[in-house]
Amino acid sequence: DAGVTQSPTHLIKTRGQQVTLRCSPKSGHDTVSWYQQALGQGPQFIFQYYEEEERQRGNFPDRFSGHQFPNYSSELNVNALLLGDSALYLCASSAAGQGGWSNQPQHFGDGTRLSIL
């Protein structure tokens, strides 16, 4: 049973470029969340997708956008890259509840290391 998979594992870009990161959720999961983790910091929530819609968003500018596909996989797009966007980008998936309460934990991939030169 494959867990959360992310691609690519490493990426180098220059300032002003655009980047797309990809995530396949764990089998049976339908919710995907994205996090940014700077060196030495805890992960910071970017946004979450469920039923192909952005459901929640953290304190990130509009340069960060995403998409969820019918097969629950997801993409994170970042435009006009800045040096400060250098970080480990993590994808987490979970199974949504059936309209009520659920305590399903999020499972993380190993991330994409993005370096901006």
Add this chain to the structure above:
Amino acid sequence: LAKTTQPISMDSYEGQEVNITCSHNNIATNDYITWYQQFPSQGPRFIIQGYKTKVTNEVASLFIPADRKSSTLSLPRVSLSDTAVYYCLVGGTYGGATNKLIFGTGTLLAVQP
């Protein structure tokens, strides 16, 4: 969302039991408490989750007092491979979508021989 407070770092020796305590004074009624472990250049790995009292699995135990304002992760007989950052988080799932996780800086556990 509830904010959590945990020690920045802890030291231990192989074979010892390690207890990491987390404070979450503003935890909401519907929030669960979840602990993750993270190694360098890897994603956080789910360890254990609980709502109240005690939860135990094959790798750890989680103790939650009645007021739920704190929790303690207990790692029995740690080894060198348990050296990692441990995160305590509170949150829940409402109406279908999983709530976002707010990470603090975590606790860096260093296990020595």
